[in-house]
Amino acid sequence: QQQVKQSPQSLIVQKGGISIINCAYENTAFDYFPWYQQFPGKGPALLIAIRPDVSEKKEGRFTISFNKSAKQFSLHIMDSQPGDSATYFCAASIRGNKLVFGAGTILRVKS
């Protein structure tokens, strides 16, 4: 019940395309859903996060879509660029408690 399932494991997108990564969770007590971007040899950096009272949040080229009834949330990267090539992790937590991470998605944007 504590798991967050992330897909796909890897993704190749053409420059300018849309990258879509999906996550699903079981624990309905989760109330914080962030997405992190990680480059090799670096710690994860917060991209965007959402709380369950909102169905969508957009920040620049990054959008989170959240479906509470389906217990799913996804990250959309619009106009994907080679610099977006990284590993992306979804996560979930109950306010003030530890983060539960998805397995990660390796994104490669081809120029």
Add this chain to the structure above:
Amino acid sequence: GAVVSQHPSWVICKSGTSVKIECRSLDFQATTMFWYRQFPKQSLMLMATSNEGSKATYEQGVEKDKFLINHASLTLSTLTVTSAHPEDSSFYICSVMGRDYGYTFGSGTRLTVV
């Protein structure tokens, strides 16, 4: 979110020695910090939750006598890998829980035990 500094960024040590990794919250008094371990091409695995002024809470399967965590102040938590062995070689990352319950990660420490 908080500003987090982790040091060192990489360390090589001999088998049997101990290594200390520091995690500092530079602009926020963090009562809670987290320590993670990450193997190549894998996700982050939570090792322990570090609470200021009290003992750390370790995740199941993590040896508390091997991975000593000290959170003696609101700005500093340390992870000491004791009697390190090659299988302890990994990427260790700390995280600070900020005032808005967001999480900021350090830049990570690459530990290589030879």
